[in-house]
Amino acid sequence: QKEVEQNSGPLSVPEGAIASLNCTYSDRVSQSFFWYRQYSGKSPELIMSIYSNGDKEDGRFTAQLNKASQYVSLLIRDSQPSDSATYLCAVNTRLLDSSYKLIFGSGTRLLVRP
Amino acid sequence: DTGVSQDPRHKITKRGQNVTFRCDPISEHNRLYWYRQTLGQGPEFLTYFQNEAQLEKSRLLSDRFSAERPKGSFSTLEIQRTEQGDSAMYLCASSSPEDPSGANVLTFGAGSRLTVL
Numbered sequence: 001q002k003e004v005e006q007n008s009g010p011l012s013v014p015e016g017a018i019a020s021l022n023c024t025y026s027d028r029v030s031q032s033f034f035w036y037r038q039y040s041g042k043s044p045e046l047i048m049s050i051y052s053n054g055d056k057e058d059g060r061f062t063a064q065l066n067k068a069s070q071y072v073s074l075l076i077r078d079s080q081p082s083d084s085a086t087y088l089c090a091v092n093t094r095l096l097d098s099s100y101k102l103i104f105g106s107g108t109r110l111l112v113r114p
Numbered sequence: 115d116t117g118v119s120q121d122p123r124h125k126i127t128k129r130g131q132n133v134t135f136r137c138d139p140i141s142e143h144n145r146l147y148w149y150r151q152t153l154g155q156g157p158e159f160l161t162y163f164q165n166e167a168q169l170e171k172s173r174l175l176s177d178r179f180s181a182e183r184p185k186g187s188f189s190t191l192e193i194q195r196t197e198q199g200d201s202a203m204y205l206c207a208s209s210s211p212e213d214p215s216g217a218n219v220l221t222f223g224a225g226s227r228l229t230v231l
Contacts, residue, residue, distance in 0.1 A: 008154070032218070043205055043222040044157065088156050092218060095162065095170050099145060100218040102207075104156030 003027060004091050006105035014113050019076040021108050023089030026070065032100075033065055035074045036088040038107065044088055048074060079112045086110070118223035120206050126229045127196055134192045135226040139208030146189050147220060148181055149205040150174070157205055163189060196230045203227050 004025045013019045025033075032051045036044035050056045050063040050072065062075040072091075076083055086107040092100040119138040127133050139146050144165050149157035160179070162170040165186035175181075178196075183189040193200055204227075207220040 004156075006156075034219070043203075043225045045222070046219060049219060090156075097164065097169050099162075099164060099169070101147065101159050101162055101170065102157075102218075102220055103159065104149075106154070106156045 002105070003093070003103045004089055004105035006087075006089050006108045008106055009109040010111045011108055012111045012113060013079050015079060015081060017079050017112075019079045019083065019110055019112070021074040021076075021087050021089075021110065023072045023074075023105055024070055025072065025089075025091045025103075027091065027093055027103075028067075028070065030091045030093060032092040033063070033072045034090040034092075034102065035061075035063060035072075036090060036104075038086045038088055040085075044104075076110075079110075081112045081114050084110055084112045118206055118208050118221055120204075120223035120226050122226055123224060124227045124229075126231065128231050129198060130195055132192065132194045133196055133228060134190055135204050135206075135228075137189045137191070137206030137208075137223060138187070139189070139206070140210075140221060143208035143210045143221075144186065145209045145218070146183060147207045147209075148189070148191050149207065151203045151205055151225075152201075160191075193228075196228075198230045201228055201230045 035048040038044045048063040060077045064073045088107045089105040090102040146163045148160040151157045163183040178194045203225045207222045
């Protein structure tokens, strides 16, 4: 079982719709979770972080976390063609020195149709 | 400070040659990470430095790979005797333990794309 799992997609939605991206993780002690957006040929850029169960909203983005189910999701409201990218779910995993490394899923490709 | 810098951005080499990538992290960040990303996959962790100490190294990193961070500032990643399977984007990221959330938020550089012919 992969440590962080995502559906590879592509997820295709019409412009203006809500895009829903999902992620599950295996490490029960993970405490912090991130969504990165990656455009083709570019490096990942952080768009959302979430640390507590429930919802966290930032503009058109809402991250949802359920630690009991080991599930993280990202909702994008009013999707725009410029949102078309790969969305990477990442989970912090503790290292021996008590710092962390990020473990990434393989990403979900989102396509927003004009 | 303009973020994490990586050099070169692109490198094309022949199989068997050695290559070296450089990463300059955000100046106040003492944690530095190297990741490798191949097409259609998420970034895979390679190694981690806290200041000049290399504290974690992935099993993905064969003996042909070596990373250094002298003086705890910039870092280099060297690949010896490159193979076609080494073709990938090599990403550097840095973070600060002083992040208010304590969550170790990584900022990535633009990456160094390696093509081995």
